[in-house]
Amino acid sequence: MSAVAAVALAGSGLLLTGGLVALRARLLGAALALQVAGVSLLGGAGATVVLGADPVGSGFSGAVEPAFGIDGLSGFFLASLALVAVPALVFAHGYLPGSAGAPAVAALTAAFLGSLAGVVVARDVISFLGFWELMTLVPAAAILVSHREERARRTVFVYLAVTHLGGAGVWVAMLALARYGAFADPGALGQGAQLLVALAALVGFGTKAGLMPFHSWLPRAHPVAPSHVSALMSGMMIKVALYGLVRVSFEWLPEPTLWLGLVLLGLGLLSSLGGVLYALVQHDLKRLLAFHSIENVGIIALGLGASLLFAHEGEALWASVAFAAALLHTLNHAVFKALLFLGAGAFDRAVHELDLDRLGGLLRRMPWTGAAFAVGAAAIAGLPPLNGFASEWLTLQTLLHLAGLGSLGIGVAGGLATAGLGATVALAVYCFVKVVGLVLLGPPRSREVAEAVEAPLSMRAAVVFLAGLCVLLGVLPGLLLPRLAGLAPDGASLPTHGGLELPGTGALPAPALAVTLILLTGALLLARGRRAAAPAPAWACGQLVEPALSWTSAGFTKPLRLMLEAVLRPERTVTARIEGGVVQEIAYEGEVPHLFDTKLYRPVVRIASAGAAQARRLQSGSLRAYVLYLLALVLALLVLVRTGALG
C-alpha cells in the first residue's frame, strides 16, 4: 500500500475516533483536535495526488464490492475539504460550547466530514450512494439536534424531501452507468442511455448542488444549521454534488455532448443571476449568504458548461482552462463562503441577531472578525486582487472566448453568458457593499450591537486564517492553474506563473497588480498627510443625523427593486394612521416573495397532495368495495389472458 493511501487511511481513522470521542462532553477539545488532524491528513493525501503523485486505490467499477481510491479530481476535492474543514473545526471549538447538544453536533460534524470525503473517494456504486445518502442526512440530524422547534423541523423536512427526490436522479444515473459498465468504457452507453444518465445526473446532482430551479431547499436549510455546519454545507457539500456532475459529464459520458453543455450554461446563468438577485433582497444575513451559494454554483456551472462546449468544438486548451476555472472557483467559493458563514456565526454569538437592519458598526467592536469578514465580502464580490476576482476573471475569459468560437448558437450563448456573468458580478458588488455597510459600518442599530465584544481566540483565528487564504489564492492563483487544467480530460499543459497568463488574454499578473495597488495607495496616503479638521457630523441638509434617518437594507436596494419590478414582483403595504387629517404614523411592510416557491413548488405540492387525497379513497373502509377490487383484478387478468395481452 502506497504512503498516500496509508496517510489517507490514518486520516479517516483519526476522523472516526474524533467523532466517537466527541460523544464525551468533557473531551470536546480533544475530539475536535483529532478531527482536525484526521481531515488534514486526508487533505494532505489529496493534495499530494493533485501535485503529481500517482493515483492510489482502485478505479471506478460497477461491482458491488466496496472500492476506494484517490485520483487527481478526488484529491482536489479532498484538499479543498481540508482547507475549509480545519478552520471550521477550530471555529467550532469556540462556538460549540454553550450551544444545544454540543457533543452530538461535534460527533455529527465528524460524520459529515467522513461522508463528504467518502463520496469523493468512493469507487463503487454502493459506497458512493451510501455516503451520498449519509451526506444528506447528517446535516439534517445536526440541525435537529440544535433546533427542535416547528420551523426547524419543517425546514429539515423540506430539505430532506427535495434533496431525496432529486437524489433519485443520482441513484438512477449511477445504477444505469453500472448497468452499462460505463465506468470502465463510456462507449458502452447507447444514445438513449446517455440521455437517461445525463438527465438523471443533472436533476440529481443539480438538486444537491442547489442549481436553480432545484434549489428550493438550500436557502432554507443552510441558515438554520449550526454555523460551522452551514460553512461546510455551503462550502463543501454542494461542491461534492458538483464533483458528481463533473464525473458524469466529463468522464462517464462518451463524448462531450453539445446539449448538455448548453443546458449547463443555461442553468448556470439562471442560478447565478437568480441567486444573486434574491440574495440582494434578503435581510437575514445567513439566508443572504445561502442565496449567494446558489449564485456561485451557477458561476461554476458556467465554467463547466463552457468546458464541455470547448471540448465539443475540439478546443482542448480552452476546454481545460474552463475546467480549471470551474475548479478554481469551487475552491475559492469554498474558502470565502466558509469565511462569511463563520463570521456570521461569530456575529450571531456576539449579538444574537442576524437581521441586517439591526446590526451595524461591528467593525469597531469586533475588529478582527469584522476585518476578516470584510475581506471575505470583497472576495465574493470579485474585487482584485482577491481570489474571487481571479476565478471570475478566468471564467469570464472562457465565456468571452466561447462567444468567438465560430458557430452562431454557441457564440450567442457565450455572449449572453458573458453579459450575464458581468451583471452577476455587479450585483454581487451591490449586495456585499450593502452587507458590509449594514453589518460592519455606520452606527450600531441596537443595544446588543453597541455592547458586542470580540469573539474568542479560536473563532477569530479561523476567520483570519480564511481571510489570509482569500488573499493568498487571489495573489498567486497561477500556481494552481496548470494543476487544475491538467485534471481536465485530455487536459492541456500550461506554464506555471504567479498570475494567470493565457494566450488570447492580456494576462492577470495578480502579484504585480496587488503590489502596484498597495504601493500606489501607500504613496497616495503619504502624500495626503494627516492634516484633518475637527470631525463634523454627516451632511443632512443641516438637520441632525438621527438613527431614524439611517438607511435600511430595503432602502439601499430599492432602485434595483424598482428597475426589476417586472421580474421580482415585490409586495409592499403602507399603512398610515391619520387623525384629524394629520398623519400620525406610517407603517411600511415590504417583502420580495421567492417566485420559485410561490409559482413553482407550492402549486406542485398542492396538486400532489390533492391527488393523494383522491387516491386515499381506495381505502374506503367498506369490505364489499375491497372484494370488488379483487373481483375486478381477477376479471382484468382473465381478460388480459383471453386477449393474449398477457402470455
Add this chain to the structure above:
Amino acid sequence: MTDLVVTLAWLSVGLPVAAALLSQLTSRDRATDRIGLIGAVGTAGAAGALATLALVRSGEPVVSGVVLVDAASGVFLAVIAAVGLLSALVSPAYLDGRERGFFAPARARHWYWLGFHLFWAALLSVPIAANLGVAWLLVEATTAASALLVAYSGRRNALEAGWKYLVLTTIGLTVALLGIVVAYASAPGADGLSALGWGSLRRSASEMPHEAAVVAFVLLLAGLATKIGWAPVHNWLPDAHSEAPPPVSALLSAALLPAVALVAWRSKVALEPAVGGGTARAVFLGFGLASLAVAVPFLWRPLAWKRLLAYSSLEHMGVIALGIGFGHPLAIAGVVLHVAGHALAKALGFYATIPLLQFQPQAALRSARGVARTSPATASAMGISLGSLSGLPPSPLFFSEVFVLLGGFLSGHAAVAAVAAALLSLGFLGLVHALIESMLGEPRDARVPERRSSRLAARLTLVVGAALLALSVTAIALPDSAPVEALVRWAG
C-alpha cells in the same frame, strides 16, 4: 442427514402445536405464559437449527414426502423463527397491559397462546412444504388461526379488522385454489398429491396447455396476492396490522407476508416453463409497481404508528415482488436481504408500540409525537425501525434496495427500476416526516413511561439493532454467498 432434516422439520412444526395444546392444561396465567415461552424457545431452537442446516447445505435441497428443505426455506425459516421467538418473548408484556378482550378474561391468555402457537406452526411449515396443495392448505390455516388473534383486543375496530381479514383472504385463497385445480387438471398424467409437488409441477409444466397454465398462474397469483398484501387487494392489511396485538402484527407483517410471497415465488418457478418467463415476470413487476404506487399517498398522511408500519409493509412487499420479478442474481440477493432486514426492522417497530401506547395511548389512533422527549428508549426503537424501513444507510434495507434496483437495471428493466426508485423516494417523504415528528414533535400528552416498558424497549433496540448492523455488514458478501447462489440456480 436427510432423516435429521426431516426430524427437525417435524419438530419445528410439532413443538409449537404441542405448546399450544399444553398451554391449555394449566389454569394459571403465569404458568400458561411460561409454557408458551418454553415452547417458543424450543420451537425457535429447532427451526433455527433446521434453517442453519438448510443454509449450510444449501447446495443439495432435501425432499422427502411433503417436506422440502432448500436454501429458500432456510432463509424464510430463519426469519419466521426469529420473529416468532421475539414476538413470544414480548407477548407477556403486552398481555399484562391488556384491557377487556374478545375472549372471557379467565381463558384469554390460553386462547392467545393457542392461537399464537398454531399460527406460528402454520407459518413455519409453509416454507418447508414440498407441495403446492399442501402449501395452500397451510396458508389457509394461517388465516383461520390468526383471524381470532387479530380481533384479540375485542375492540370494535379489531372485530372489523378481523372480519375483513377473514373474508378477504378466504375469498382470495378460494380463487387461488381454483388456480390450483386448473393447474392440476391441465397437468398431463396428474394422479395424486405428488403431481402438485414443486418439482414434478415444474417437470410437467412444459407439457401443460399454454392458455390453461396462464389462467392457473394468474388465478393463483391473484389469490395469493390478497394474502401477501399486494395492491390492489391489500386492503385488509393496514386494518389487521393496526388492530392486532403488537406481537401478532409483527408476525403478520414480518413472517406471514414473506412466507406467502415465497409460495408465490415457488409457483412462479414451477409454472414458468408453461407460462413463459415474460408473462410471469410481468405479473410480479405489475404487482410490485402497483404496491409501491398505492403505498405512497397513504404514507403521505399523518398515520397512527402501527398503520404507518402497515403501509410501509405494503411498500416493502412491492420491493420484494420487484426483486422476484427482475430475477437477476443481484436482485435475488436483494430479496433475501430485504426479507430479513424488513422483518427485523418491522418487528422492532411493532414491539415499540407496547411501551408507546402505555405512555401515549392516543398513538393508537393518531400519529405519535415527540417520543424522544418523553422516552428515549422507545424513541430509539422507533427511530431505528423507521430509519431502516425508509432505506437509509447503513440499514440493510438500503443495501437490499440498491441490490434490487441495480438488479433491475442489469436485467434490462431500466424503466421499471427507474420508476421504482422514484416511487421509493416519494414514499420516503412520508416516512421521514413521520420520523421527524414522532421523534421531536410536541407530544400531545406525556404520561410518565414505566421503567419496565422502557427497559423492554431498550433491550429490544439493542438486540435488533445489533442484528440489523450484522446484516448490513454481511450485505456486501451476500450476492456471491452459497445460499444465494443456490437460490439463483433454483430460480433459474
Add this chain to the structure above:
Amino acid sequence: MSGATAVAGAVQIVGGIALAPLLPGLVQSFKARLQGRRGASPGQPYRELRRLWGKSAVAVEGTTVLYRLAPAVVAAALATGVLLVPVGGRAPDWPVGADALVLIGLLTLARFTVTLAAWDTGSGFALMGAGRDLAYSVFVEGLLLLALVLAALPGGSTDLRALSDAAGGSDRWGEPAHWCALLAFGLVVLAETGRQPIDNPDTHLELTMIHEGPLLEYAGRDLAYLQWAAAARHWIVLVLGAELFLPHGGSFWVRLATLAVALPALCAALAVTETWQAKMRILRVPRFLAAGAGIALLGLVSWYLGGGA
C-alpha cells in the same frame, strides 16, 4: 523597448495623470459655448484640484479607517487602470498587464470602495447616490462586456493592444457588428463618465446626485483624489473609445495624432449630447441600456450570419 513604445508609455502616464482633468474641463467649456455662455476655461479642474489640495480634510463623526483609506484606494485603482490603457495601440509591458477585464475589475474596485465609504459616513444622500450608481452598474457591466465581446471577435484576444490593433484599418467599418459595438460602448461612456442623459455632473441638488453623492462628505485632499479619479475615469473610457472603436490605422505616430484629435472630438460629442439631451428618469435608464445590449446582441448575430469574417 522601441522608442515608440517608450513614448506610448510616457503618454500613458503623463496623459493619464496630468491631462485627464483637462477632459472634463473641455466638456464643460464646450457645453458652455453650446449654451451660449462664456463658461470657465478648460483648465478649471486644475484650479479646483489646487484649491482642494490646500484645504484640510474633514473627518465625519463615527467613521472608521475605511473612510480615510477610500480616496487613496480609489485613486490608486484608477492610476493602475491608466497603465492598462494603450495609446496609439502601444503600451510598454507594464507588470500589471494590459487586459480589458482587469481594467473592469479595477473600475469595480473603485466603485466598491467609494460606496463603502458612503456607508461608513452613513449619510443619506451619499447612500442614495451610491445605491443608484450600483443599480446602474449592473446594466452597464453587462453592456460593457457585450461591447467587449464584439470588439474581441476579430482579434480573439482581450489584450487591449490587440483589441486596438484589430480595430484598425478600414475593413472593420463594413461590418454591422462594429457599428453595434460602437453604439453600445457609447452608452457605456455616458454611464461611466456620469453624463446626461444618465447623470448630471453639474447638479448641486443632493437628491439628484448619483456619482457626486458619495463624494458629498469629502473635502480637501481626499476630495482632490476623488475628483482626479473621476477625471481619470473620463480619460480611460474616452481613450478606450478612441482606440477600440474610432477609425485609426497606419503607424504608431499617425495613430497617436489621431488620438490627439479624437479626444477633444469625443469631449465635444459628450458636450453636444449633454446639451440636447435632458436627464432621464432613473427608471428609464435601465431600458435605455438594455436597448444597447439588444443592439450589441444583434451585432453578435450579424457577425456570425456574416460568416464570422
Add this chain to the structure above:
Amino acid sequence: MSGGVVWVLVGLALAVVTVRRRSAAIALVTAQSALLGIGAFALTPGRSTEFLVASLALVAKAAVLAALLGWSLSGTREPHPVWDDTPPILRFGLAATLALGVSALIPSIGLVERSSEQATVALVAIGIATVVLRRATLFQALGLVVAENGIALAATAVEGGMPLVIELGALFDVIVVVVVATAFHERIFDELGSGDTHGLRGLRD
C-alpha cells in the same frame, strides 16, 4: 356430473344472493352442498375409493355446516332482516350477468365437461358476488361457502379427481373458517346489535 345437476347448483347459488331471510339462505346452501355431495356420490362407480371418501366428506360437510349455521342463527335473533341497498331482483340480475360473463370468459381448463368448468367459475363468481351484494355477516360467510362449493364441483370434475388430502384439507379449512366466521358473527352481533357489516366501516384513510 350431469349438466342438469350442475345448473341446479348454480341456480341455488343465485337464489342465495337473492333471498331475504338468513334461514332460507342457509337452507339453500345446505341443499347445494348436499346435492353436490350426492352428485359426487353418484359418480363414484368407476372411480377410485379416494373419490368415494371425498364425496362422503362432501355430504358430511353439508350436515356440519347446516348444524353450525343453524346454531349460530338461533344464537343471534335479529328483530328484522338486515336491509340491503340493492333490491333482490337487481341482485339476481347482477349475479347472473357476472356468472355468465366469467363462464364466457374462462377458457378450457381441462375439466371433463365444459359445463362443469363454466359452472365452477360461475359458482365462485356468485359466491364473491354474494359477499359484495349482501351486508349481513352471515350472508358473507355463506358466500364463502358457495365459492368453496364451486371448487368442490371442479374437484369432482377433474380427471381422476383431486388428491384426497387436498379435498379433505380444503373441507376442513372451510369448516374451520366457518366456525371462526360464526364466532365473529356472534361477537359482531353483540357489538352492533345486528349482523350488518355496514356498521363495520370505522377503519379507513
